[in-house]
Amino acid sequence: MIGKLKGLIDSYDDDRVLIDCGGVCYEVFCSGRTLQALPRVGEAGVVFIETIVREDMIRLYGFASETEKAWFNLLSTVQGVGARVALSILSVLSPSELSSAIALQDKAMVGRASGVGPKLALRLVTELKGKVPTGIGIDAGALGLQTALGDGVAPGAITDAVSALTNLGYSSAQASAALARIVARDGDGMATEKLIRLGLRELSS
Structure with a gap:
């Protein structure tokens, strides 16, 4: 279970961010407020993670605070x-x-x-x-x-x-x-x- 991710911001999309953690990029869906709170591409960021698992997908949701x-x-x-x-x-x-x-x-x-x-x-x-x-x-x-x-x-x-x-x-x-x-x-x-x-x-x- 992933509780928190720390890594470098790789890229942003409208509703998600890619976080590079030691060479592995995690796709994390976030609220607009969390995306605005995260640093610029190439800088270190932290998000608290909620993982939702379904039959057809696994998604990570990230938050600026607990x-x-x-x-x-x-x-x-x-x-x-x-x-x-x-x-x-x-x-x-x-x-x-x-x-x-x-x-x-x-x-x-x-x-x-x-x-x-x-x-x-x-x-x-x-x-x-x-x-x-x-x-x-x-x-x-x-x-x-x-x-x-x-x-x-x-x-x-x-x-x-x-x-x-x-x-x-x-x-x-x-x-x-x-x-x-x-x-x-x-x-x-x-x-x-x-x-x-x-x-x-x-x-x-």
């Missing part, structure tokens, strides 16, 4: 999510952003990924709510927001406020943590503009 690999495996437990779709999701959402999207039940955010339609996006956020990859802790911001919302779906105002705060340069974890404190204190019935204003106040304090 957290990304763990999310890949969790995403793949949802019906209709194969390796290609899981990589597509991880190409547009970081593990932290994915964690927040699930806590918020934000199917639109998950639906940004290629190959994820409205029904699959709803299934993803529904089935994965409250779950985290084995051995990986959910980020504190998403956990706090998930706890504050209980079993309900986040109102659109909260989802929009998280998006606005991230667009202003805060991480999704920071935005979620700030809004979690606001929701726990004042409830979730506020308008988006007020949530953004209070969120900025929380983040600047």
Whole structure:
């Protein structure tokens, strides 16, 4: 079983990289984020590996971190999510952003990924709510927001406020943590503009 590959980057394609490990080149399929994080051709790189074996093929999937690999495996437990779709999701959402999207039940955010339609996006956020990859802790911001919302779906105002705060340069974890404190204190019935204003106040304090 291959757990990690260390070698020289031989070449890139749209969805994969060839890594030269002592003269043997391994073809590794990766998310767009992982491909962007890897060094230039000829330089040394490292990827964490998940091997999928089927009757007609053996494929290696590579990740920039063990957290990304763990999310890949969790995403793949949802019906209709194969390796290609899981990589597509991880190409547009970081593990932290994915964690927040699930806590918020934000199917639109998950639906940004290629190959994820409205029904699959709803299934993803529904089935994965409250779950985290084995051995990986959910980020504190998403956990706090998930706890504050209980079993309900986040109102659109909260989802929009998280998006606005991230667009202003805060991480999704920071935005979620700030809004979690606001929701726990004042409830979730506020308008988006007020949530953004209070969120900025929380983040600047």
